[in-house]
Amino acid sequence: MASERVPRLGVLWCPHWPVVVAGAVAGEPVAVVHANRVIAHSLAAAEAGITIGQRRREAQACCPSVRIEQHDPMRDARVFEQVVRAVGVRVPRLEVTEPGLLTFVARGPARYFGGEAAMAEMLVQTAADALSGTSLGGTSLGVGVADGRFAAVVAARRSSRAGRPLVIEAGQPATAEFLSRLSVRWLSVVAGVPADVVHLLQRLGMQHLGAFAALPEADVLARFGHVGAFAHRLAGGGDDRLPGTVDPPAGMQVQQVFDEPVHHSDALVFVGRQLAEQLVGALAADGRVCTRLLVTAETEHGEQSERLWYRSSGLSAAAMVERVRWQLDAWAQHEALTAGVMMLRLDPIEVCGDDGVQLGLWGGRTQADEWAVRAVARLVAVAGEQQVLVPAAQGGRQPHDAYTWVPAITADLLEPAERLAMPAGPWPGRLPSPSPALVHDPPAPLSVVDAAGQVVRVTARGGVSAPPVTVTFGVRGTIGGSVERVQSWAGPWPVEERWWDATRTRRIARFQLLTVSGRLLLAVVERGTWALAAEYA
Amino acid sequence: MARGALADNLTALAALAEKGVVSGAVARERTLPVLTPFVDLLPHGALQRGSVVGCHGVAGVSLAIALAAGPSAEGAWVGVAGMPGLGVAAAVELGVAADRLVLVNEPTGSGADGTRFDDARWAEVLAAMIDGFDVLVLGPGTERVRAGTARRLMARLQARGAVAIVVGAPDAGPFGTDLTLQADSSQWQGLGDGHGVARGRRSVVQVAGRRVPRPRRVALWLPGSEGCITTIEQPHGTVVPLRPTG
Numbered sequence: 001m002a003s004e005r006v007p008r009l010g011v012l013w014c015p016h017w018p019v020v021v022a023g024a025v026a027g028e029p030v031a032v033v034h035a036n037r038v039i040a041h042s043l044a045a046a047e048a049g050i051t052i053g054q055r056r057r058e059a060q061a062c063c064p065s066v067r068i069e070q071h072d073p074m075r076d077a078r079v080f081e082q083v084v085r086a087v088g089v090r091v092p093r094l095e096v097t098e099p100g101l102l103t104f105v106a107r108g109p110a111r112y113f114g115g116e117a118a119m120a121e122m123l124v125q126t127a128a129d130a131l132s133g134t135s136l137g138g139t140s141l142g143v144g145v146a147d148g149r150f151a152a153v154v155a156a157r158r159s160s161r162a163g164r165p166l167v168i169e170a171g172q173p174a175t176a177e178f179l180s181r182l183s184v185r186w187l188s189v190v191a192g193v194p195a196d197v198v199h200l201l202q203r204l205g206m207q208h209l210g211a212f213a214a215l216p217e218a219d220v221l222a223r224f225g226h227v228g229a230f231a232h233r234l235a236g237g238g239d240d241r242l243p244g245t246v247d248p249p250a251g252m253q254v255q256q257v258f259d260e261p262v263h264h265s266d267a268l269v270f271v272g273r274q275l276a277e278q279l280v281g282a283l284a285a286d287g288r289v290c291t292r293l294l295v296t297a298e299t300e301h302g303e304q305s306e307r308l309w310y311r312s313s314g315l316s317a318a319a320m321v322e323r324v325r326w327q328l329d330a331w332a333q334h335e336a337l338t339a340g341v342m343m344l345r346l347d348p349i350e351v352c353g354d355d356g357v358q359l360g361l362w363g364g365r366t367q368a369d370e371w372a373v374r375a376v377a378r379l380v381a382v383a384g385e386q387q388v389l390v391p392a393a394q395g396g397r398q399p400h401d402a403y404t405w406v407p408a409i410t411a412d413l414l415e416p417a418e419r420l421a422m423p424a425g426p427w428p429g430r431l432p433s434p435s436p437a438l439v440h441d442p443p444a445p446l447s448v449v450d451a452a453g454q455v456v457r458v459t460a461r462g463g464v465s466a467p468p469v470t471v472t473f474g475v476r477g478t479i480g481g482s483v484e485r486v487q488s489w490a491g492p493w494p495v496e497e498r499w500w501d502a503t504r505t506r507r508i509a510r511f512q513l514l515t516v517s518g519r520l521l522l523a524v525v526e527r528g529t530w531a532l533a534a535e536y537a
Numbered sequence: 538m539a540r541g542a543l544a545d546n547l548t549a550l551a552a553l554a555e556k557g558v559v560s561g562a563v564a565r566e567r568t569l570p571v572l573t574p575f576v577d578l579l580p581h582g583a584l585q586r587g588s589v590v591g592c593h594g595v596a597g598v599s600l601a602i603a604l605a606a607g608p609s610a611e612g613a614w615v616g617v618a619g620m621p622g623l624g625v626a627a628a629v630e631l632g633v634a635a636d637r638l639v640l641v642n643e644p645t646g647s648g649a650d651g652t653r654f655d656d657a658r659w660a661e662v663l664a665a666m667i668d669g670f671d672v673l674v675l676g677p678g679t680e681r682v683r684a685g686t687a688r689r690l691m692a693r694l695q696a697r698g699a700v701a702i703v704v705g706a707p708d709a710g711p712f713g714t715d716l717t718l719q720a721d722s723s724q725w726q727g728l729g730d731g732h733g734v735a736r737g738r739r740s741v742v743q744v745a746g747r748r749v750p751r752p753r754r755v756a757l758w759l760p761g762s763e764g765c766i767t768t769i770e771q772p773h774g775t776v777v778p779l780r781p782t783g
Contacts, residue, residue, distance in 0.1 A: 035612035055611070368671060369637075372614040375669015376639060382661045384651065389640045391625040403625035405640060416636035432734060433764035435626035437598040467731060488728045490735070512735050518595045518723040520735055534624065536725075536735065537598035 006148045006238070008170060010106040010116075012087060012123055013142040013156035014080070016040050017100025020139050021079045022069040029063050031056075034071035035369070073099065074326070081330035084307075086130035087123060095292070095308035101153070103310065106145050116145045120165030144168070147175045150234045153190045154182065175237030180210025184235070192312055193231045197224060209235040248288070253347040254279045261300045261340025265332060268297070268341055269325045275346050276320035283351060289314030292350035295327055300339035305331040308349065318414060320346065369414060376408050385409050393422040397430050397495050398508075398524075398533065429495045431510070436522050436534035443531030446523055447472045448486075448513070458492050458509040458525050471513060471521065473532070484515040492525065569671060569700055571607035572632060574768045578755050579716070580748040584608065584672075587695035588715040593707045596720035596740045596759050598623075599631065601702045603759065603766045604718070605672045606632030608700070613671035618662065619643065620676025620704065630764025641666065643678050660686045667693050673701045680710040687711035716746035720759060722779060727762075736762045739769060741778075754778065 014020065018040040024030040029045035031038045038054045048063035059066055076099035087102060088094050090113075095103045106116060113119040120143040127141050144155025146168035155178070159166035168178045179186075184201050186209065187193040206212045212220075213236040221229040254275045262268055283290055293309045309315065309323045324344075331337070379388045389405035390413065396402055402422070411419055448456050450466035457465040472483050491511030498504045506526065510533070513521045520536040568583035576582040584590065584604070592601040598620070605615045606628075614637040617623055621642050629635050641662055644651035654662065659682045666673050667690065682690075691712065694701055703712050707719075720742050727736030740759040745752045756769040 036610065037612065368612055368614055372637065372639070372669050375614075375616075375665050378665040378669070379639075379641060379662060382658070382665055383641055383654070384644075387642045387644065387651075389642055391635045391638055391640075393635075403629075403635070405625075405642070408639060420635050432736075433626075433630050433762070434735070434737065434760035435624055435630055435764055437602060437624045437627040438620075438622045439624045440622055464731075488725075488730050490728050490731065490733050512728060514725055514728050514735075518725075520725050520728075520738075534622075536738070537596070 006172070008106045008145070008147055009149055009152040010091075010104050010109070010120070010123070010143065010145045011149075011152040011156040012083075012102040012127060013144070013153065013160055014083065014100045014127075014139060015142065015157070015160045016042055017080065018071060018076050019045075019069075021072075021076050021099075022067075024067075029066040030069060031059050031066050032069045032071050033059075039071055073322070074329075076100070077326040078330055078333070081326075081334060082130050083127050084330075085334060086126050090122065090126060093308055095310050097310045101156075103149065103152070110145070116167045117165065120145055120167060124165060142166075146178070147172070147237065148234075150186075150191050151175045151179060151237060154179070154186050157190070172237045176210075176213060176235075177237075179235060179237055180208060180213065182209050183207060184209055184212055187231050187234060191231070191234055193227060193234075197227060197231065213237075248283075248290075248348045248351045252279070252282065252351075253345060254282075255296075255343060255345035257343045258341070261342055263340040265325070265328050268328055268344060269321060271344055272324035272328075272346070273317065273321045275344065276317040276324070279346050279348065280315075280317045280320070283348065288351040288353060289316075290320075290348040290351050291315065292348070293320060293323070294345075294347040294349050295320075295324055296343075296345040296347065297328060297331065297341050298343045299337055300342045303335065303337060303339070314352065318412070322415070373413050376413060380409055390416075390419075392419045395422055395427060397427050397497070402430075402435070429493065431493070431522075434536065436536045438535040438537045440532055440534060443524060443533045445474055446521075446530045446532040448511075448523060448530050455528070455530070456525075457528060458494075462492060462494055462509075464492060468511070468513060471515065471523075484517060484519070487514045487516045489513045567698070569608040569613060570611050572603060572610075572766060574755065574757055574766055575604065575607065578718075578742065578744050578753055580746075584700045585715070586698035586700060589691060589694070589701045589703060589712050591703045591705075591707065591712075591714035591717040592720070593705070593717060594720035594740075595723040596738060596742075597704050599627070599738075599759050599766075600718055600720045600740075600742065601674050601704045602628050602633060603631045604702055605674055606766075608672050609633045609637055613637065614639065614669065615672045615674060616641065616666040616670035617674045618666060618676065619678025619680070620674065621678070623674075623676075627760070627764065631760060631766060639670065656681070656683050656686055660690065663690050664693060667697050667699050667701075671699050673699060675701055675703045675710070675712070677705045677709070679703075679712075680705060682711050684711045687713075714746070716744065716749070719743045719745070723759075743778075 018032040019030050019042045022030055022032055024042045027044050028042060029048055030042040031045050031050055032040040033056050036056045038050060038052055038059050041050045045063060045066055050059045050062050056068060080099040084094060084096060091104050091109045093104060097103050110116040110119045113122055123143050124141050131139055140160050142156040142160025143165040144152050144159050146152040146155045147170055151168060155166040155168050168175060184198055184206060188195045188198040201212055212232060217232060220232040256271050256275055291311060291314050293315055295307050295309065297305045305327060307327045311319060376388060385407055388408045390408045390411050391403045392406045394401060394404045448468045448471050450456050451469045456468045459465060468486050468489055470483060470485055489511060492509035495508045497506045509525045511523045513523055521532055522534040524531050524533045567586050568581060569586060571579060571583055590604065609615050610632055615633060616639050618641040623640060625635060643654050646653040701712065703710055703714060720740050722741045724739045725735050727733050737758050737760060739756060741754055741756050743752050743754045758767045758769060761767050
């Protein structure tokens with residue numbers, strides 16, 4: 001691997017992209033959170049002491065005036081597409097590493113534009129022009145050109161601070177010289193080396209990458225293992241591809257050609273999911289995972305969208321689908337497509353051995369999420385597909401209507417926004433909160449009688465035949481049904497559902513019944529029959 | 538850098554490790570945060586990872602959901618088993634994040650629904666839940682798990698650092714609890730004789746357990762009018778427990 005040349009890469013970096021998209025103005029403290037952890041913050045927020053990885057409450061304690069925004073990767077990607085398209089006109093085969101970070105091979109464009117410095121200047125100008133018409137104009141951009149991904153990203157990030165492009169001379173000695181004076185923390189910020197390893201380096205007295213690079217490689221490997229050796233190679237300006245990165249065997253690409261042109265992006269994403277699962281499965285059979293993926297879509301009239309996606313920890317099927325969706329949405333939004341899509345192709349460009357090490361999770365997915373998703377897959381295998389459920393918003397007037405349970409295999413666990421978006425109301429006749437903690441679906445048998453022992457009826461005018469006095473759980477008259485006296489009650493609250501549909505219309509009256517033992521029941525009456533719909537347990 | 542300084546630092550580190558010094562960050566990771574009303578109630582003001590907490594009494598289900606809401610809001614996943622009728626709306630009102638909530642539903646054993654879980658199946662299901670979720674809420678459906686199986690599961694719970702919240706009658710289930718919360722004397726407000734609507738429940742929660750030398754009590758709105766849980770300020774200090782009569 002060491003014999004191979006380190007690729008010369010250019011990187012375009014838009015600093016604090018999620019914050020910029022969230023509409024931060026200069027000097028305003030803004031933090032973007034995911035699962036209650038800060039994943040991005042504005043400069044003003046950083047000055048107030050907010051750091052990446054903080055809990056939301058800690059961030060608010062540091063800076064009470066901070067504006068907290070929820071992480072929305074879809075929005076970040078959609079807005080970034082303007083930059084990608086503008087730069088894509090000048091530079092081929094762009095790779096969107098994450099929204100806010102573009103990587104490309106520098107050799108070709110540099111020759112075309114007359115030198116790396118000229119190319120870098122031109123790119124800053126192009127990207128700034130693309131953003132100038134929008135509310136995001138004036139965002140400081142950084143372009144770095146260097147050997148290898150690590151040095152290039154570091155150079156781009158430093159260039160955005162300096163305000164001018166930064167080109168590091170080719171060759172391992174120059175790269176090592178550039179890195180030697182920088183903090184070892186870049187290893188965890190950019191390359192995803194675990195923070196505790198970096199912390200340990202600092203506690204051992206190595207503040208700069210140069211000091212770390214000066215250690216003998218064999219000693220580092222013995223003390224820190226493969227992660228340490230990888231970090232050491234980065235610090236020395238060496239090959240920064242993940243250990244075991246190789247070109248995939250030929251013929252791994254998967255594609256789907258449609259008989260009928262597809263016009264709906266949801267349908268395409270669904271096909272994308274099948275292709276992604278097929279590809280991930282085929283790679284997993286070899287113990288490999290795809291780190292760089294080329295997604296191509298083509299319409300009937302030959303319009304084409306081609307994007308390269310990279311993720312250092314490897315793209316799971318869900319991550320691939322997400323990127324397919326980003327690409328298709330942006331494509332459909334920015335180009336007036338004249339025909340439906342005829343072909344979708346996923347092509348793995350680079351794969352590496354799947355050793356289970358999660359390096360560099362770009363974005364804010366937490367460890368807990370990864371574990372939970374794995375546990376759900378295991379639960380489905382053990383308990384059955386229909387037995388493992390997650391909530392989905394439905395909207396309705398009855399306690400069991402507002403949310404319903406759907407099988408977990410049909411839901412995207414890590415993209416729950418769509419599933420949990422409550423349909424816009426109003427839902428007249430909904431009972432006010434608090435909601436019952438136990439819902440019986442279908443309702444359990446119940447009987448409610450008055451002082452004379454007659455079943456309480458609801459009159460046509462919305463009154464009751466007599467106040468309820470006793471409730472019997474279970475079917476009345478059978479052995480085992482427990483009887484309780486009613487202490488207080490309220491109702492009936494009538495609901496008439498789907499009155500426009502003669503076959504599905506329902507008239508229901510609801511009551512709250514409080515028994516002497518302190519149980520509060522939500523009972524429903526339909527056609528003179530009582531049932532226990534829910535319980536405020 | 539000089540080799541000598543490095544060696545010195547390493548010796549100092551080794552000495553620290555021998556003393557068993559635990560940094561603040563690590564100690565915090567051994568607990569799960571809870572909602573504000575529980576901070577004064579629980580030992581160390583948090584849920585200890587690896588522990589089993591029992592929630593009993595009339596408001597037991599609401600209490601268990603409210604306990605799970607603290608970790609859930611901080612990014613933990615909540616797995617529910619043995620309680621098929623959990624009200625999602627109530628859970629959301631109490632502060633549980635619906636996007637990190639998973640329910641395992643036992644088949645009823647009637648018709649085409651499939652057979653009920655036997656002991657071995659429950660063991661597999663609960664083990665998978667312990668491995669994947671930080672908080673488990675176990676309802677009455679899990680009371681059929683055998684005592685031996687439950688002991689093995691609790692050992693796994695401790696190793697993994699999850700928290701199990703058991704709902705049901707005291708001592709009914711096979712899981713030995715480290716901490717019990719009893720929610721009694723529930724008084725619903727807002728309900729009259731044929732009028733009004735339930736707006737909130739005053740409930741007195743009592744905590745007892747190994748690490749609680751003297752039982753602690755607190756009066757709570759469980760739930761309050763917005764469905765969330767809040768402490769009821771007592772003008773005269775602590776609540777005087779009611780003496781059973783008759």
